[in-house]
Amino acid sequence: METIEKIKSNYNFTSKDARNLKHLAAIMEKYIDSFPVEFYKRIKGFEDADKFLKDEETIKKHQTAVKDWFSALFSGEYDNRYLMELEQVGAAHVKVNLSAHYVNASMHFVREFCWDILEREIENDKERYYFKGSVDKILDINLDVLTSSYIEEEMKHVFLSQKVESILVKFANRFSYGLNLILVIGLVAMGMMVVGLFIYDVTHILDGNLEKGLLSTLGSLLMLWVVIELVDTEVKHLKGAKFSIKVFVSVALVSIIRKILVTSLKTEEVQAQISLVVAVAVLGGVYWLISKVEK
Numbered sequence: 571m572e573t574i575e576k577i578k579s580n581y582n583f584t585s586k587d588a589r590n591l592k593h594l595a596a597i598m599e600k601y602i603d604s605f606p607v608e609f610y611k612r613i614k615g616f617e618d619a620d621k622f623l624k625d626e627e628t629i630k631k632h633q634t635a636v637k638d639w640f641s642a643l644f645s646g647e648y649d650n651r652y653l654m655e656l657e658q659v660g661a662a663h664v665k666v667n668l669s670a671h672y673v674n675a676s677m678h679f680v681r682e683f684c685w686d687i688l689e690r691e692i693e694n695d696k697e698r699y700y701f702k703g704s705v706d707k708i709l710d711i712n713l714d715v716l717t718s719s720y721i722e723e724e725m726k727h728v729f730l731s732q733k734v735e736s737i738l739v740k741f742a743n744r745f746s747y748g749l750n751l752i753l754v755i756g757l758v759a760m761g762m763m764v765v766g767l768f769i770y771d772v773t774h775i776l777d778g779n780l781e782k783g784l785l786s787t788l789g790s791l792l793m794l795w796v797v798i799e800l801v802d803t804e805v806k807h808l809k810g811a812k813f814s815i816k817v818f819v820s821v822a823l824v825s826i827i828r829k830i831l832v833t834s835l836k837t838e839e840v841q842a843q844i845s846l847v848v849a850v851a852v853l854g855g856v857y858w859l860i861s862k863v864e865k
C-alpha cells in the first residue's frame with residue numbers, strides 16, 4: 571500500500587506545490603458553483619452515464635461530492651486522510667462498475683476547467699505556468715489514486731483465482747499421475763496374462779494340433795506386441811512425451827487380425843470373416859492417416 575508521502579515524492583510534489591494550490595483556493599472559490607454544472611455537462615455526454623447516474627437523488631449526491639472534492643484540491647492539506655478519502659472515491663466507482671476510462675476522461679475535463687480559470691485569472695505568463703505545474707501534479711496524483719482502485723480490484727481477482735487454480739491444477743496433476751501409474755500396473759498384468767496365453771497356445775502345437783496351435787500362437791504374439799507397445803507408450807507419456815493415438819488403433823487392428831486368424835480355421839464363418847477384413851481395411855486406413863498427420 572502506497573503512502574501519501576511516497577506518492578507525493580513520485581510526482582515531485584513539494585510543500586511549494588501545496589502552498590501554490592492553497593493560494594489558488596480563493597480564485598477557484600469563485601467558480602465552485604459552476605464546477606459541478608460544467609462537470610455534469612461533460613459527463614452526461616458519456617454513453618453509459620445514465621446507467622450510473624440513474625436518478626435525481628444520485629445526481630444531487632454526486633454533484634455535492636464532486637464539488638467538495640474540487641474544493642479539497644485547493645485545501646493545501648494533502649495528508650494520509652486526504653489519500654484515504656480519494657481511495658474511498660475510487661472504491662465507490664469500482665463498486666458501481668464505472669469504467670476507468672470515464673474517470674480518466676472526466677479528469678481531463680477538470681484539467682481543462684482549471685487551465686481556463688488560470689488563463690482568465692492570472693495574467694503573468696511565468697506565474698501562470700508556475701501555478702499550472704502544481705495543478706497538474708495534484709490532478710495527476712488524484713488520477714493515480716482513483717485508477718489504482720481498479721488495478722487493486724483486478725489483482726484481487728487474479729490472486730484469488732490463481733490460488734484456487736494452483737490448488738486445483740496440483741490436485742488434478744497428482745490424480746492423473748496416480749491414474750497413469752494404475753494404468754501401467756494394469757498393462758504389466760495384462761502382459762503377464764498374454765504370456766500365459768502364448769504358453770497355452772504353444773501347448774496346442776505340442777498336442778499335435780499344428781495349424782490351430784501356430785495360428786493361435788501367432789495371434790497371442792501379436793497381442794504381446796501390442797501390450798509392449800502400450801506399456802512403452804505409457805512409460806514415455808509418464809516421462810513427458812506426447813500421447814500417441816496411433817497405439818489405440820494398433821490395439822484394435824491387432825485384436826481383429828487375431829480374430830481373423832482364429833476364425834480362419836472355421837470354414838462356415840465366411841461372412842464374419844468378410845466383415846472382419848472390412849474392419850481391418852478401415853482401421854488400416856485410419857492408422858495410415860494418423861501416421862501421415864503425425865509425421
Ligand code: HEM
Pocket residue numbers: 613616618619622623628631632635636639658659662663666668672673676677680
Ligand atoms: C474526476 C472524476 C470524478 C470524481 C472526482 C468523482 C467523485 C466522486 C465522489 C467524491 C464520490 C462519492 C464517494 C463516496 O461515496 O465516498 C463519487 C461516487 C460516485 N461517482 Fe464519481 N466522480 C468522478 C467521475 C464520475 C463519473 C464520470 C461518473 C459516471 C459517469 C461517476 C459516478 C459516480 C457514482 C455512480 C458514484 C456513487 C454514487 C453513490 O453511491 O451514491 N463519477 N464520485
